[in-house]
Amino acid sequence: MKSVMPFVQLGAHRVPTSTDARLHAATALRILGLEDAAWADLARTHHLPDEPRDFGAGPEATLSLQDFLRVAVTTPTRQGRAWQARALDTLARALSGDVHLAADIAERNPSPQERHWLSARLENAEARKSLMNAIARSGGSGAVFGQIGSVSNRSVLGTDSATIRRERGVKHTRDGLTTGELMRLTYLETLTARDLDAGRAHGNDAILDLHRRNAQRERLAWDHTQPTAPVLQQRAS
């Protein structure tokens, strides 16, 4: 039986990883231009834990991805300096919202379900923005922008966002939602945006009323169906 060794791609290199995602230390060090013999010193200097794993040739030293990066950003070799430059570049691109970087990160994720979750998350963000614009064009102002989200959450999630964050252990509500929940929110908020753009409500009270009725309709449609398919219950880990 042929089995594929898991790995993480670091620049041009594939570093073997253990089943619990620890890097094969000797390969990782070579990427930084360090000899195998450097391991003992590095482990002492950086307080690296002793966590050997078996990659097929008996127990060998490993390090976590975080520890590799911690070592990389202080390694004064040519390769280490290249890692430092690349790290600053990646951070700057992340902070400036580089969609190419976002695409690269998504494509590193081996799980089709998690990549599907990302698409649902992005769709949801766009639908939310479109709804907010439609509300503003329909004479909505102030509290209505928050209240609309509360109506959506209570209808689709059955509770408020603070409870979701606490129960699911996430900092931002939408990070804790399943693909199916995101899709339902996208649908509901798109429905209300469409109705607002058709001139079917004006002012905070009418907008909220319209959205509550749409939420009820969506719930009726959804609860009518069979139990949710497994793919829709997926949350990104």
Added chain:
Amino acid sequence: MKSVMPFVQLGAHRVPTSTDARLHAATALRILGLEDAAWADLARTHHLPDEPRDFGAGPEATLSLQDFLRVAVTTPTRQGRAWQARALDTLARALSGDVHLAADIAERNPSPQERHWLSARLENAEARKSLMNAIARSGGSGAVFGQIGSVSNRSVLGTDSATIRRERGVKHTRDGLTTGELMRLTYLETLTARDLDAGRAHGNDAILDLHRRNAQRERLAWDHTQPTAPVLQQRAS
């Protein structure tokens, strides 16, 4: 007239930026727990260029996002250390393909067109994967996997991927494609995957032949229409 000052969100802080995206140095330094007076020393130590910009109170010192990060990762204050920890965490998440990070980055991008490009890019990657699986299930092997992509590129882009990379100055072909080109490739490759799953070709030659015919059909459909709408001509910068 009220104008909105551009800014970049750094952790919990909004740092004003110039129209050419340079950070207001005094605000940026405060985030690192440094006094305004630290600027002169920092500029010398880190060889920061003297690039004052006017934020409404006359010329003031600025630094690029890259330079801010370069300073941040070596600043020995409590805030500096927090930045260092966060930087390592972000890099580890990027390397391990964290879709939450990808979503956060996408939402930092203020351009709906660029966010739309990202969605098209992700769809395209999924369509390409589905096609490759369909080819394998249809008895395709070896060279056909690359040849299929060449047929797609030649049909939709009018040239090969090496030329695209050179002409558009990108390292990876798909980073250089417009939203419209990505959408057409997604369509074409989904079409062929569907036909393969319906058992309409078996083996390398038949698969390539089927794909060439689909490419021709798609081109006829596309070229029949009016010139491309501006949104589809967008490339992510």
